[in-house]
Amino acid sequence: MFDRPSGGDAAVLVSVDFGDSGYEESLQELRQLAITAGMDIRATIEGKRPKPDAKYFVGSGKADELAESLKSHEAQVAVFNHDLSPSQQRNLERLLESRVVDRTGLILDIFAQRAQSHEGKLQVELAQLEHLSTRLVRGWTHLERQKGGIGVRGGPGETQLELDRRMLRIRVKQLREKLAKLKQQRGMQRRSRKRSLVMSVSLVGYTNAGKSTLFNRLTQSGVYAADQLFATLDTTSRKLYIPDGGPVVLSDTVGFIKHLPHALVEAFGATLEEAVQADLLLHVVDAASPVRDDQIAQVNKVLEEIGAEHVHQVLVLNQIDRAGLEPGLERDEYGRICRIRISAKTGEGLELVRQCLREHQQMLFAHQLETSSPDVVPT
Structure with missing residues (x-):
């Protein structure tokens, strides 16, 4: 699973202006989201671009500036005011040697902290797994190791990545079935x-x-x-x-x-x-x-x-x-x-x-x- 930001993490916020309206309000909202998640905001890195950089989203120069800011402010996580592709997130984590959380990941973390009811927890877990499924693409070196064996450990030659994906699909199916039953109960109450x-x-x-x-x-x-x-x-x-x-x-x-x-x-x-x-x-x-x-x-x-x-x-x-x-x-x-x-x-x-x-x-x-x-x- 991904490392999620935890309460008290020192964070550097990152926001890029692509010329869309409401940029300042969106940045202020990111600050509120980070505070809601319990983060300690140390700095904010801003920039302007016509479109996202394919590798680092912010471009190599701004990525280096972000790395320096994380180091100088002793921050553990970079929080982006945007959705990052899986490859962009991995490239940034390798370059920064720090955790990187995009806007979706931050909101999911807040939901995970706040969900109280059984149904709410099931819904948040499903959303987290759906988000995680897009990140299971050669994200870590251990996913490249071959694993033999049978049963839970997977079939002969099944990679850890394939095993992770299979277990994730099983859990997602279980969650969807439980939520479908709860939905049916709600329907009966409404009728x-x-x-x-x-x-x-x-x-x-x-x-x-x-x-x-x-x-x-x-x-x-x-x-x-x-x-x-x-x-x-x-x-x-x-x-x-x-x-x-x-x-x-x-x-x-x-x-x-x-x-x-x-x-x-x-x-x-x-x-x-x-x-x-x-x-x-x-x-x-x-x-x-x-x-x-x-x-x-x-x-x-x-x-x-x-x-x-x-x-x-x-x-x-x-x-x-x-x-x-x-x-x-x-x-x-x-x-x-x-x-x-x-x-x-x-x-x-x-x-x-x-x-x-x-x-x-x-x-x-x-x-x-x-x-x-x-x-x-x-x-």
Whole structure:
């Protein structure tokens, strides 16, 4: 397995500007990710290039500068704000004589640290193995040694690399089967809620937008919430009752981020299924963020990727206390609430969220009663 960064590692960050928009915000996000992973940031190496270098990603001159920076700052790991190819990562590790972690590897490490539930741990392990599978290509000299024997050790002449790949495939298959069973269980629970006319609502949004704080406010729960990236990984569901309405199952999902690794999106499919099958999505946005429009676009991109673009969505502009906005709501051309301004921290505007849930609940129930079978009865 790869060496993963551990808490307290001294790190040098590396970021290359290829002329894309949002470079500074992406670099700041990398710093937050490194801090979230428990790293001690010693220095940042930046550069500009028209395209990545095939061998070192940053070019030989910048790679030498990085090597000197690692040595002078006594840092153990170089953290790249980009995804590296397996060969680029190996070439850099040989040149730098230090560990090299790309953006995907860093996010996977954070997820591994934060996953608490059995399902969450399975999902993270699957994502890590999917990422590792692309790195099992002559990565170490011991992989070139021939191993004979039978059974677990492999057949005659089977290389260690082939054995590693085979064991990895077996474990990936086991994880997929376990997650498929959990997904089936979730499906049964959702069908039970549908029969009871219980509306399902999922909180989605960019990481650190305040989803868990809003979740705690609405449900009076104690879900962990902090001013850091990926404070919550495991989907948590609670039932709440809307005044003059009925029961609602509210789910707090994992936060999204720019360039969210595809392996994570795929691995967390069972969890993100809550968003796909929801009756309503509350898209929580940090109203005070200067790049909130870009963050909204990133979240919608992931929602489309997982097949949740068809679910009705209400934009919840959170942290209005920091943005200098007043609580309020806006409606679309059909009279439905489409945007709400709140502060989950202070509680301002929460009654508007409940009003939104109540109105959507009434519309949903009216539609379901028209189309439901005779055995469907309200709770």
